[in-house]
Every structure is written in structure tokens, then in C-alpha cells.
Amino acid sequence: MKIGIIGAGNIGGTVAKLFAKAGHEIAIANSRGAETLKDTVAGLGETAQAVSIEDAAQFGEIVFISIPFGKYKTLPADVFGGKIVVDANNYYPDRDGNFAELDDNKTTSSEMLAEHLRGAKIVKGFNTIWFEHLKTQGDTNTPVEERRAIFIAGDDAEAKKTVARLIEEVGFAAVDTGDLRYGGAAQQPETAIYNRNLTGREAQAFMGSEGGY
Numbered sequence: 001m002k003i004g005i006i007g008a009g010n011i012g013g014t015v016a017k018l019f020a021k022a023g024h025e026i027a028i029a030n031s032r033g034a035e036t037l038k039d040t041v042a043g044l045g046e047t048a049q050a051v052s053i054e055d056a057a058q059f060g061e062i063v064f065i066s067i068p069f070g071k072y073k074t075l076p077a078d079v080f081g082g083k084i085v086v087d088a089n090n091y092y093p094d095r096d097g098n099f100a101e102l103d104d105n106k107t108t109s110s111e112m113l114a115e116h117l118r119g120a121k122i123v124k125g126f127n128t129i130w131f132e133h134l135k136t137q138g139d140t141n142t143p144v145e146e147r148r149a150i151f152i153a154g155d156d157a158e159a160k161k162t163v164a165r166l167i168e169e170v171g172f173a174a175v176d177t178g179d180l181r182y183g184g185a186a187q188q189p190e191t192a193i194y195n196r197n198l199t200g201r202e203a204q205a206f207m208g209s210e211g212g213y
Ligand SMILES: NC(=O)c1ccc[n+]([C@@H]2O[C@H](COP(=O)([O-])OP(=O)(O)OC[C@H]3O[C@@H](n4cnc5c(N)ncnc54)[C@H](OP(=O)(O)O)[C@@H]3O)[C@@H](O)[C@H]2O)c1
Pocket: 006, 007, 008, 009, 010, 011, 012, 029, 030, 031, 032, 033, 053, 066, 067, 068, 069, 071, 074, 075, 088, 089, 090, 091, 092, 126, 127, 128, 129, 130, 131, 132
């Protein structure tokens, strides 16, 4: 698949390697411009390219967003229509500044992103796993239910299926927490599953018994 990646730091740089190794075409962008990503793409193989943010969004059948949440409104809202967007962002007020609607639990960071990126099919995912674990814990030789779980939430069932397949291709188990509102809330920092090392089997059982909260 063609995958656009916006944000090329710890998480974006890590998934770029995983997705490229799994055979996907990558177009990756950061805030400073493509010329600053030469070294990053050099390690990703022939089909990877560094591009502008708009071009990464237009390129991807899936667009992976991994930027500081507080910058989400700088993303060009009109180029994501119809795209599957993986939202790996987390809200950290110390880094992002305070958003009253999040502090008051009126919404979730993923719903705010969905509202901004008109027509995108948002799947919250890859946000509960530390990038060093993402780098090292995937294993396609392990049965899926024994692999480290990566949680996903979203309102579009087909988009979630596509992201789940991608997660399995890079050696993890996808575990669905529900829709963007409740599943998205279950995946936020300081929840029971945040940064928790569970296998797919354990994560499914946990979601079944606790509802993830
Ligand atoms: N670190 C983790 O283990 C981890 C795990 C799960 C989720 N997350 C979440 O994932 C997101 C990224 O975290 P990270 O650790 O990868 O951060 P990071 O290493 O600081 O990288 C951030 C990336 O986002 C880019 N960026 C910043 N502002 C941007 C903008 N307005 N438009 C486009 N790109 C922009 C930066 O580009 P420049 O360098 O050019 O500014 C950089 O490539 C955060 O929301 C974080 O909470 C992190």
C-alpha cells in the first residue's frame, strides 16, 4: 500500500521502517521540510521518499499522523477526504498546552482531529505503545494472539480492518477498543491499557472483562 507519514520523530520514524520492511511505499513529512529527511529516507529503501505534509497526505491510502497533538490544527484540513488516517497522537498538556474540552472530558483528542480533517476515516492506533517497544517487540513468527497488542479505535469498521491488517503485517496483534469516543478515551494517557504490555489474548480478555476503562 501507499502510506503517508506525517511526523518523522520517534514514532513516525519507527513505523516508517516497519512499514517499508513489510513492503509498503512510504512518503514521509515533518514540519521543517523534505530536505531535512534525507537521512531518514536513505534507510527505507528505493520506494521511500521525503515530501511535504500535503504530498504525504495526498500520497497515502493510509496516512499515519504522529506529531505533538497541540499542532493538529496546522495540518491542512482539506487534503484528507476519504483517507484512512491513523492517529498516533497523545494529548500531553505540559507539551501541548491546555485544551479545555479535553481537560473537561467533553471530547477526545482523536475526535478533535477527526473534526479538523474533513472526511477522513480516523483510526486511533499505535498511541499506547512506547516507540522503543514498537521497534523491537513485533514478531510475525509468533501466533497473533501471543503477540504484543496494539490497540485501535474508530468509527469506520473497514478502516479499522485495514489498519488491523497493517498491525499484523508488522508483527503485532490489533485489539479493537471500540468507537472513537469510548475506545479513543480508553486509549488515552493514564488509562489502564496505556503503555501496558499485553498479548493480543490478554488484551482481548481485559477489554471483555473491564471494557478497557
Ligand atoms: N514517543 C513515543 O513512544 C510515543 C508513543 C505513542 C504515541 N506518541 C505520540 O506520537 C506523537 C509523536 O511523538 P514522537 O515521540 O514521535 O515525537 P517526536 O519524536 O518529537 O517527533 C515529532 C515529529 O512531528 C513533527 N512535527 C511537529 N510539528 C509538526 C507539524 N505542525 N506538522 C507536521 N509535523 C510536525 C516533527 O517534525 P520537526 O522535527 O521537523 O519539527 C517530528 O518529525 C505525539 O503526539 C506523542 O504523544 C509517542
